[in-house]
Amino acid sequence: MFGFFGRLFTRRRDTGVDVLFKDRYTNFKAILDANSELLRLLSSMDRMLEGKTLFGMAHVRSQGARALFYAARMVQAYERLSGRAQPGLHLALETLRGGMAPLLGDIGHRPSVAELTVPHVRVGRQMIDSVGGKNANLGEMAGAVGLPVPRGFALTTAAYQAFLDHNQLGPEIDKAHRAVDPERPESLMEASQIIQTLFLHGEVPPELDRAIRATSLEVFGLGDDLRLALRSSAIGEDGELSFAGQYKTILGLTPSRLVESYKLILASLFSPRAIAYRLANGVLSEETAMGVACLEMVDPLASGVAYSRDPMAPGKAETVINAVWGLGPYAVDGRVDPDTYRLSRSDPPEIISSSSPVKTVMLSLRPGGGVEERPVPEEDQGQPCLTPNQLRSLNACLLRLEEHFGSPQDVEWALDHSGGLLFLQCRPLHMAGGAFVPPDLPAVDAPALLEGAAVACPGVGSGPIHMVRDEADLAGFPLGAVLVAEHSSPLYSLVMTRAAAVVTEHGSVTGHMASLAREYRLPALLGAAGAMTALRNGQVVTVDAWLGRVLDGRVEPLLTLAPEQARGLMEGTPVHTALRSLADLVLPLNLTDPKAPGFEPGNCRTVHDVMRYVHERCYEAMFAISDLASDQGEMARKLEAPLPLDLHVIDLGGGLDAAALSRNIRVDQVVSAPFAALLRGMLDERLRSQEPRPVDMGGFMSVMTRQMFSTERERFGEKSYAIITDKYLNFSSRVGYHYGVLDAYCGQTVNSNYINFQFKGGAADDIRRNRRARAIGIMLEGLGFRVEVEKDTIKARFAKYPCEEIASRLEGVGRLLIYTRQMDMLMKDEGSVDRLARSFLNGDFSHNGQPSTGGTVTAD
Known part of the structure; x- marks a missing residue:
């Protein structure tokens, strides 16, 4: 490995030695990021297999394509990081791609319904690929559940495709997307502006224009006071990913403005925040299409949102209802403090609590179209929006929706002036702390x-x-x-x-x-x-x-409870069966032990196996980056600090304060989280206050004898290096006969965080060096590391902990590095192994109690 990168390094020195280090780190970070995305995808697939969220084949194809994409990205980055081709991993990916081919087909959205518009009375869950999540949920509420919903119809994804084809937008959208660089936010803004302009200047095809007007007349009839709402219903929206607030909604439309306003909804599919949201969640643009819900609007007495469980406390058997006067947007956008009601999930329900803040304004329909803010009548400002009977009725409907969909629901509702409830939207409720929601468990008195x-x-x-x-x-x-x-x-x-x-x-x-x-x-x-x-x-x-x-x-x-698990809404459907088949190629993990002989690319049978193998092996490749530091050219800057090391720092980006411009840097200019933590330990005042250590003269003579009879090639270089970013550290300490390497990542993603530490060498005889190694091993175990000791070599690992824990252990390693510098000469007997280790773990860094026959030595 070093030979390849040494040659590569030599060739690239004229372009700047920092390029090599940055390439290594960039590829390492790409592996960590792709691994995190895949872990989220695996967790998402587990939840979707419960069948409690509406999804179609577009979702299955997207999940499979995303899994292959991120796995391939990990393999490619690992090849660049290690400097070696990985034919075994490519073969595993090709085998998986072949197994998924019957499920995935050609990537791209394929609506199952050719109609351009469909009244909601004919919409159901089986049409989700053609009408999107919001329309499908409205159809389910109205038809399968039997709840009152506003009159309305769906503009299908076939209508969206007809608009694209008529205006020949497909190639232009692809071209604009290719110019997007996630690292350059301005490129995202530019692409959005180009695409949205294309939509707004496009022409609605004549056949779509006729379909919209005809269906509007069929569903709503004629009326001068008719007001409509257009709401996005994109593929993937209101499903596993909520896309909450990403797309446009238009309220208070008159029928004459319906066709032109439709283009605004389509264009919002490519708003900057929507493009960014899809990029962040790995949603393929080819799988994206916009359905639209057209609904009759009422000028409600009150509106709001309701949750069939408390999203912040899912263990409570309570529903939560929020309400404001007038239209519902003020209930969610913070313009008005809403009423808040909590009801039990029992039958009949109990009103557990209620609060009714003063509400001085409300959102209402404007007579000429659109919406406007109006004052709430003074006598109603402090009054509750809902009566106890209305609350109980709404509560019962929430439980019916949860039972039907098989999971907690987030519901929008409205109350007309006659006291009748209307349901405007429902979607899966994303709970705090995970997707799982408890049944109504009995109260227990066990501690x-x-x-x-x-x-x-x-x-x-x-x-x-x-x-x-x-x-x-x-x-x-x-x-x-x-x-x-x-x-x-x-x-x-x-x-x-x-x-x-x-x-x-x-x-x-x-x-x-x-x-x-x-x-x-x-x-x-x-x-x-x-x-x-x-x-x-x-x-x-x-x-x-x-x-x-x-x-x-x-x-x-x-x-003994054994709660009845509601059968998932999607279970038994062909699309759920397809997801199950896909999951068999993605989810199982067969490579569980990195030290087992079978932990090889040839045994990768699932996407999970590929990601596990690459994730484990990439640390080894990154650990070796310290071998390149000794030829670091002009990149390194000397750290000015009271340390017994000639320490030089190579910043790959974000590791030093922007004001650190000189060749020499101070400790307070280090902003790298792992390096700053290591330095805090190395600079611990309890270590710096030590007097020269009393040592056994036999130990001193052992050190001197080895020095006299060793060759120069046995000695390591005298410089130590820290290669850093804001979250990454590779620290190599090569002093005298000791060689230590510490490699660490300390960020907000727990699965990416780790510390790898290796120490080798010593200046004394084999017995003393082995004692020193065993003592260091005990210290590291005391810090929570998993440790292997062989002869004078120590390998230790601490992984998948929060950043605070990683930083704490790095401080401990920093103290250990300083504490153990002169230990070879102190290792007179076996008892010294445990005494020194226990002294360190107890915070006593004085080495008191070690036998001494006189003499003071300060050599390493």
């Missing part, structure tokens, strides 16, 4: 040992705790035990068929182990802070992976 954990897979499990601190603890895992560990790991799949539940202190609900838990349908809690200390081995507990808690003992009311 809660832990609360507030994140739910990776819902359910309830009970059994004795089995603590897992390393791989050896997985051997002989008891049947029916609860696995408790500090961190999540795919290795736990070895015992998931035997476990009753999994609880870990750290981990992400979008991570590899979370995916495995959902695959095994094993109740799993992650982020259970303090689990390793609050729980004890053998203790019987009940894991409530609905409300994110661990209860003491076996709680029978929860275990």
Whole structure:
């Protein structure tokens, strides 16, 4: 690896040595970003398989294409990072692409209905690819659920395609999209302006014009006071991705303005924020098409939004209803403080609480068209918008919608002047802390040992705790035990068929182990802070992976509940079967142990396997970046700090304060999160205040003997280097006979965060060097690292923790690096290994208690 990059480095020196380092980091970051996107996609696919959200084949094709795209991006970036071709990974991707081909076909939106307009009375869930999510949900509410909705019709995606074809916009849109650079926001603005101008100057095809006018007359009839609303219903909207607020809505239209206003809705598909939203969520533009909902507007007495569960507290069996006078937009855009009502989910419901702030203004229909703000009559300003009976009726409708769709719903509603309810929209409610929502669980009086954990897979499990601190603890895992560990790991799949539940202190609900838990349908809690200390081995507990808690003992009311799971709306449909087939090629993880002989590209059978392999191996390639630092040219700048190192810094971007322009830099000019944390540890005042250390003269003679009989080639270079960005650090310390490399990433994405540390060498004999290595290993284990020690070499890893935890461990490593510099000479006997390690972990850096026969030495 070094030979390839050494040659590449030599060729590129004339263009700036920094290019090589930046290329390495850019490719490394591309792998981390693509891995994060894939983990989110896997989590999304798990939820969609529940069948509780409307989706069509456009969604299935998009999910498959996105999975292949991000996996291929990881492989390509890994090739550039490692400097080696990866034919095995390309073969795995081609095999997966071939397996998906019957499901994906040619990428591009294909509406299943040829009609340009369809009245909502004929719209249902099976038409989602042709009318979009909002129209499909309106049709379901009106037809399958039987709730009152405004009169209206759908302008289909076939109408959108007819507009594109008539104006020959397809090639122009593609051309503008190709010019978008996500790193240049101005390019996104330029592309949006070009595309939207094309739409606004385009002509509505004559056949579409006739269809819109004819269907409007059929559905609404004639009337001078008729007012309409046009609302976006894009493919993918109101589904797994909400697209909330991304597209245009026009209220208060007169029929004469309907056709021209339709173009404004289509153009909003390419607003800057909509393009950015699709880019951020990996939605392919080829899979995007705009359906439009045309609805009759009423001038309501009151309007608002309602949730069938509290989105911020899903464990409460309550509905939440917000209301304002007049039209609903003021309920969600902050213009007016709405009424807030909480009702129980019981039958009949109880009004748990209500508040009615003063509401001085409201949004109303303007007589000539459009909308306007008006004052609320003074006598109504402090009054509640809904009566108790109206609240109960609305509450019952919310529960009917949740039952029909099989998941909590976010609903827009209106109340006409006669007291009748109308439902304007519903979509899946995105809950805080995850997508899973508990059933109405019984109250229990068992003590809660832990609360507030994140739910990776819902359910309830009970059994004795089995603590897992390393791989050896997985051997002989008891049947029916609860696995408790500090961190999540795919290795736990070895015992998931035997476990009753999994609880870990750290981990992400979008991570590899979370995916495995959902695959095994094993109740799993992650982020259970303090689990390793609050729980004890053998203790019987009940894991409530609905409300994110661990209860003491076996709680029978929860275990015997067995709530009925509503059958998913999409289950049994051809499109759900297609998603299931796709998931079989994406979700399963077979490569769980990086140290196993079978952890090879040839054994990658799913997209998850490919991403797991690349994600694991990319760290090794990035770790070697320190080998290039010794030929760093003019990039490096010396760090002025009271450290026993000749430390030089290479900033790849964002690691130093913008004002740091001189060749020498100060510690306060370091803004790189991981490097700043390491320096805080290295500059700990308790270390700097040490006096010269008393050492054993036998140890000193061992060091001097090795120096006299060694060759120069055994010595490492005297300079140390830190290669940094705002979130990344590669620190190589080459002093005397010691070689240490630390590679770390510290950002907001937990799955990307890690510390890899390796130390080798020493200036004394083999026995003392091995003692030193074992002592350092104990210190690192005390800091929470997974450690391997062989002879005088230490390898340690700490991964997938929040940035604050990563920074804390980096501070510890910084102290360790300074504390252990002169340890070879102190390693007189076996007892010194534990004494020095325990002293460090207890915060005593004085080396007191070490035997001394006189003499003071300050060599490394």
